[in-house]
Amino acid sequence: MENKKQPLFSPANMKLLSKPLGRDNPITVQVLGVCSALAVTVQLQPAFVMAVSVIAVLAVSNLLVSLLRTTIPPRIRMIVQLMIVAFLVIIVDQILLAFAFEISRQLSIFVGLIITNCIVMGRLEAFAMTNKPWQSFLDGIGNATGYGVILLIVAFFRELLGSGTLWGFQVIPNAFYEAGYVNNGLFILPPMALILVGVMIWIHRLKNNELIEKN
């Protein structure tokens, strides 16, 4: 691992950023972090805040754990990782309470639950414990963005079809409603998010044949 120095944005490093957006997507390929993906995607705005929060937590915790990786005793490594993640999540939660109060109320316990988001612990164990800080940081941003992008796509369809709005603004004209159009209430409920994620996994695999399991 500790071989010759690479430039900061070498192709290998950029792959750390781009792979989770496509072939290694944490939600559609690894099927991690689905719980919060179902819960916070009713509207775009909270989904966006959630995505940014996860990016911040994952990037910084990856960085911190990677910096400390040689000092962390293996016997208590999970506890140490959890401490660091919890620490960052509390900070994010407090910042939201101070500067984005309404959204913090909407996200309710799901900010706190970033601690248990499998993507976070997964990346710490699988990547940050054995890689250098900069790479870990990029890996964190890449994976959290991969998570966030799915969140936003799901939220886009759920808000548009479920509430007729995007980012809180009405986009379906009143004339439609007068002509008999109704918002689809199913899109507001969590099962629809699961169906949407399923559809995305399907499309993703149609385009990437190597992801299809042989059986």
Next chain:
Amino acid sequence: MFSNRYIFIYATVLVVVIAAVLSMTAQFLQPFQQRNIRIAKIQDILTSAGIDSKRTNAEELFDRYIVEQRLINRHGDIVDDGRNPFDVELRDELRRLQDLERGRGTEEPVFPLFISEVNGERKYIVPVIGRGLWGPLWGYVALLGDFNTIAGVVFDHAGETPGLGSQIAESWFHKQFVGKRIFDDNDNFVSVRLMRGGANNPHGVDALSGGTITGDGLSETIQTSLENYVPYFRNQRRQQQQNIK
């Protein structure tokens, strides 16, 4: 390769450092958070009285429509101990009441009451607090001028189960309380409870499937909080009846 000694020291140092940084962050952010909490409280009070507000105009609307704020004691008298009713924490007052009932304290609790007036119609807004399944519940109940019929409610919670107990914070749930009565036909205080088939009961609303414990907690919250105002409500109702005669 790592000794026990190292592990203990490592864990201790990590915990202390994290705790220090967290408390500094909390200290720094507190003023911002408290302002948010204050505005949220104002908005909750306004919403329970049926007044729509935004974060930006909440304080202005509060000054315009909340025409009176009072403190009530257990015997139904209005008291003035120099405090602003808005700043009186119901939680502390309920603790005082509990101490008193157990014969430990001597301090008389007081309970805040907010009165709104829109187009000449007065509503009487009382705060409620209690416990749900996972944590605290709180809210406001607005009564019409008969001190019996509910004009509107707002409830919120810290961490009830999403999709189940958390529904107590939804506006469709709040709407069910409108028009319910807290006194029965014989003038006994019965509060309003969440119950099966509650929609058809003048003193009940439909309970939440999957949120039974949160619902029971909410029923309890409403009952124990409103109870303290009953002597005051009775006084007011008696006065009204005398005025009619």
